[in-house]
Structure formats: structure tokens, C-alpha cells
Amino acid sequence: MTKIRNAPAILSQGDISSRRIVLDIADRTLERLDSYKRIRSIMRLEGGILHIGMKTWDLSKKRNVYLFGAGKACNHMAMAVDHVLGDRLTAGIAIVKIYEESDRFNKTEVFVGGHPLPNEEGYRASKKIIEIVDQADPQDLFIAVISGGSSALMSCPIDGITLQDEIDTTDVLLKSGAGIYEINAVRRHISALNGGMLAKRIQDVGAELIGFGISDGVGTPATGDIAVPHAAYKSTPIGPDATTLDDARATIVNFDVADRLPPRVVDYLMNAGPEKETPKAFPSNTYFLLNSLPDSCIYAKEVAEKMGIPAIIVSSFLEGESKDAGTFFASMAREIQAYGNPIKAPCVLLSSGEVTTQILDNSVIKGHGGPGQEMAVGFAIMAAKTKGACLLSIDSEGTDGTAKAAGGITDSASFAAAAAKGINLHQTLREHSCFEALDAIGSAVFTGNTGTNLCDLNILYVPALKDGQ
Known part of the structure; x- marks a missing residue:
């Protein structure tokens, strides 16, 4: 396997045959989604001509x-992009979540920003980007590569709002139960770069912009031919912003966070006039969409079927509380194995989207984890009733929440394995310490940087019962 780094450890316990099937599907899917290969398949430099x-x-x-x-x-x-352009690249700045030892650049300076919470290094990189753009002219060309997480990594609040304000705002919103659209509505309207503001700066100096994007937004259609410029591109910070000031205000009210957000942020958003709205169109820019959220399920389905296993896509719109989603998939597995609905076992069920974890009080947190790991633990509690059922739930970019794991994989034996080590999985969910629990039973999944970012990827395998079981 090229993407799942700890596959041998995962396959040393639990229902090994089911785990192997799930890991094979995940690994092959992630390999196909790798953005390095996607860009190199459509981009080349011949002499002085960039194709x-x-x-x-x-x-x-x-x-x-x-x-x-x-x-x-x-x-x-x-x-x-750096490898294609070589010496023709003047300079580059990349703000990443994790810098891998295998990363190799020619003329690009790499900064490790903060995610899910912004940090000082991401802020410094963003200020350098602004300096470069502001001295540019119409003879310059900017190429931008943007994927999910840029709102936190490219952190540069507007004048009057501090970096700490932006950090605190992000922390409150992530634990409020708000969806990513609502969270972004607030974050984009207090940013000097996100919400299309970087593209606006480039437009203001008359320079040209080419954008490569990966769309992790729930509801984005599957990609078609990636060699064709994408006319309906919407992605912060280089594309038009679909959120509005009214959306930001509604988030504050609907999720009752006004008293927990920094006062400067609330005051600004509640009183900002229409001139503070983010840009809504960039008709002169050229955009290429490499992947969108439904692609992961589509590719995984193709992989499973090539392996001879029937597969269905349950949803590419999965949202809500992560542990409850795990319980739902365990219930689906039981229905399939017992009654053959909505598909007969053996089979694979797939979903993508962005489940979330609501945490209203930080004092209850006793460990580390993320939504994918909580989904896997929620599944494990119920899956003991469905022999051989196995669920992998990962954040497809390689890190889930506050842990370095991409997510978790659990099966019908996981609940007993945890209990044998004195781990109460119900308590683990209450204390948000799923990483420690999964790691202890060989069920944390490690990938490192995968080269894609399509939010959650959930793969459920349900075997058929053998005679006498």
C-alpha cells in the first residue's frame, strides 16, 4: 500500500479479512486522487510556452x-507546479499543514501554518504574499493552488482584528455545531485574503491569475474533464465567495455564539456595510478544478467493483454529529447482513461529506481525536452485533481533528478489544479521547499527507454470514 502507512499494524488484529478489503479500497482511491499526478497530467512547459x-x-x-x-x-x-516551471518560476510561497520529509521544491518557500486553528507562521506567510502582490504589475502571472484548509492556513485578519481574535473565532465556531459553510461565512468576512480577497488584490494590480483548486464543499458536483477550465469555480481565497455578510450574521445568531466570540469580531460583522462584502465574480481568471467531494466515493466504488464486490454510494452529503453517523452505519450493516436491505452482503457502502463534533465545554476533553475517529468509535460500539462488519472513516487529507491520525478503522471485534484493555468506548466519546483509544487497539489510521483534500471518506464492508453463523 502506498498511502496507508501503518497497514501491517492495522492488519495484525481484529477481523483481518474485512480490514484488508477496506484498506485496499481506501489506498487505491487515495492514490487516484493525488493532486500531484492530477496537475502533471494536464500541465507542461515546452520552451517558453506553458500548456x-x-x-x-x-x-x-x-x-x-x-x-x-x-x-x-x-x-x-x-x-x-514548482516542478513543471523549474527556473521559470520567480518565487513561490506554500502554506501547508504538515511538511513531509519527502517534499521537494525548487523555488518555493514552505511555511507550516496552523490547522484547524491559525498560527503565527501562516500569518507571516500571508503577509509576504500581500507584499508580493502589492508590488506586482500587469506583466506578472500568478498561479495559485488551493485546497481545503486554506481559510485557517492562510490566516491574515483585516485591520482592527488580531490574529488571536481569528484563532479564538475559529475555535468557538468549530465547537459550536455549525457546518463548514456557516463557519466560513464568518471567517471569510474578517480576512484580508480569504473569501476571494487574494484574487481581488491580484485583479487590482492588473496581473493575471491561474488557479488550481480542489473543492471539498458538500454539494459540489463531481468533476468532469479536468483539462477544461472550470467556469463555475468558487473557492476561497482565489475565487468568488458564495457566502455573504448576512450569512455570517445568521451564523452568530443561529448558533448562539455572540457572547463567546471576540467582541471585535462580533462588532465588525454586525455593523459592516455593503462595501465590506466579499467579491462575487472574477470572469477574467482561469480556473482548473482537480477534484470535488463526490469524486472520492465514485472512485472508491469503481475500485470495489473491480475487486468483485458490489458497492453503493449512500451519500456524498453526509453531515451531522460524527458519533451518530457511526451508529447509523452500524445499523445499516446489521440490516444488510440480516435482511439484505438495501443491498445484499457481501457489499461495500460508501459515503463522503463532513461530519462534525459538538464540544460546548473544553473542560470535558481528556485526549485527542477528530470527527472521523469519533465516527469509527461510534460504529464500534454497535458493530459488535454484525460479524465481520468493518468501517474506515478518515479525513482524506491525512489528519483528523487534533490528532496526527487520518482517522480510524473499527470492526465487529473492536468493542471487545477495547474492553480487554480496560477502555470504555462510551467514556472515550464523552471525553473526546478517541485517538488514544483507537491507537491502543491498533485501529488508528496513519497516512501522512495524501495529496488530496475531499473531507471525509467512509468505507463500510459488510460480509455475508456463512452457514451456521
Whole structure:
């Protein structure tokens, strides 16, 4: 396996045959989603002519060529562009979540930003990006590579709001139960770069922008031909922003966070006039969409079927409380194995989306974890009733929540395995210490940076019962 780093440990316990099937599907899916390969398949430099998909650019007519990147898949995206351009690249700045030892760049400076909470290094990198853009002119070309997580990694609040305000705002919103659209509505409207503000700065100096994006938004259609420029591109910080000031205000009210957010943030958003709205269109920019959220399920289904296992996509819109989603999938597994609904076993069920974990009081946190790990633990509690059932739930970019694990994998033997080590999985969920529990029973999944970022990928395998079981 090329993506699942600790596969031997995972396959040393539990229902090994079921785990192997699930891991094989996940590994092959992640390999196909790798953005380095996606960009290199459509981008090349021949002499002074840059080819990207159906379009070409004569770089001899450009004074400078700059590369900017941010996101959890930025490592692979930025490396692809950096490697293609070589010496023709003037300079690059990439803001990543995790810097891997295998990452190799020519002219790109790498900063390790903060995610899910912004940090000082991401802020310093963002200020350098602003300095470069503000001295540019119409003869310059900017190439940007953006994936999910850029809102936190490319952190640069507007004047009057501090970096600590942005950190505190993000922390409160992530634990409020709000969805990513609502969270972004607030974050984008207090940012000097996100919400399309980086693209606006480039537009204001008259320079040209080419954008590569991965869309992790729930509800985004599957990608088609990635060589064709994407006309309906919407992605912070280089594309038009679909959220509004009214959305930001509604988030504050609907999730009752006004008294927990920094006062400067609340005051600004509640009183900002229409001139503070984020930009809604960039018709002159060229965008290429490499992958979108439904792609992971589509590719995983193709992989499973090539393995001879029937597969169905349950949903690419999965949201809500993570542990409850785990319980739901365990119930689905039981229904399938007992009655053959909605598909007969053996089979694979797939879903993607972005489940969340609500934490209203930080004092209850006793460990580390994330939504994918909580989903896996929620599944394990109920899955003991379905022999051989196995669920993998990971954040496809390689880290889930506050842990370095991508997520978790549990099966019908996991509850007993935890109990044998004195671990109460119900308590683990209450104390949000799922990483420690999963790691102890060989069920934490480690991938490192995968080169993609399509939120959650959930793969459930349900075997058929053998005679006499």
C-alpha cells in the first residue's frame, strides 16, 4: 500500500479479512486522487510556452511568474507546479499543514501554518504574499493552488482584528455545531485574503491569475474533464465567495455564539456595510478544478467493483454529529447482513461529506481525536452485533481533528478489544479521547499527507454470514 502507512499494524488484529478489503479500497482511491499526478497530467512547459489543459500561455511575455498555495493538499499541488516551471518560476510561497520529509521544491518557500486553528507562521506567510502582490504589475502571472484548509492556513485578519481574535473565532465556531459553510461565512468576512480577497488584490494590480483548486464543499458536483477550465469555480481565497455578510450574521445568531466570540469580531460583522462584502465574480481568471467531494466515493466504488464486490454510494452529503453517523452505519450493516436491505452482503457502502463534533465545554476533553475517529468509535460500539462488519472513516487529507491520525478503522471485534484493555468506548466519546483509544487497539489510521483534500471518506464492508453463523 502506498498511502496507508501503518497497514501491517492495522492488519495484525481484529477481523483481518474485512480490514484488508477496506484498506485496499481506501489506498487505491487515495492514490487516484493525488493532486500531484492530477496537475502533471494536464500541465507542461515546452520552451517558453506553458500548456495547461486546453489553454496556453507565452511566458516570454511575462515579467514574473509567482506561485502561491495554501491548503491541506498544498504540498503535492505546489510541488507539481514548482516542478513543471523549474527556473521559470520567480518565487513561490506554500502554506501547508504538515511538511513531509519527502517534499521537494525548487523555488518555493514552505511555511507550516496552523490547522484547524491559525498560527503565527501562516500569518507571516500571508503577509509576504500581500507584499508580493502589492508590488506586482500587469506583466506578472500568478498561479495559485488551493485546497481545503486554506481559510485557517492562510490566516491574515483585516485591520482592527488580531490574529488571536481569528484563532479564538475559529475555535468557538468549530465547537459550536455549525457546518463548514456557516463557519466560513464568518471567517471569510474578517480576512484580508480569504473569501476571494487574494484574487481581488491580484485583479487590482492588473496581473493575471491561474488557479488550481480542489473543492471539498458538500454539494459540489463531481468533476468532469479536468483539462477544461472550470467556469463555475468558487473557492476561497482565489475565487468568488458564495457566502455573504448576512450569512455570517445568521451564523452568530443561529448558533448562539455572540457572547463567546471576540467582541471585535462580533462588532465588525454586525455593523459592516455593503462595501465590506466579499467579491462575487472574477470572469477574467482561469480556473482548473482537480477534484470535488463526490469524486472520492465514485472512485472508491469503481475500485470495489473491480475487486468483485458490489458497492453503493449512500451519500456524498453526509453531515451531522460524527458519533451518530457511526451508529447509523452500524445499523445499516446489521440490516444488510440480516435482511439484505438495501443491498445484499457481501457489499461495500460508501459515503463522503463532513461530519462534525459538538464540544460546548473544553473542560470535558481528556485526549485527542477528530470527527472521523469519533465516527469509527461510534460504529464500534454497535458493530459488535454484525460479524465481520468493518468501517474506515478518515479525513482524506491525512489528519483528523487534533490528532496526527487520518482517522480510524473499527470492526465487529473492536468493542471487545477495547474492553480487554480496560477502555470504555462510551467514556472515550464523552471525553473526546478517541485517538488514544483507537491507537491502543491498533485501529488508528496513519497516512501522512495524501495529496488530496475531499473531507471525509467512509468505507463500510459488510460480509455475508456463512452457514451456521
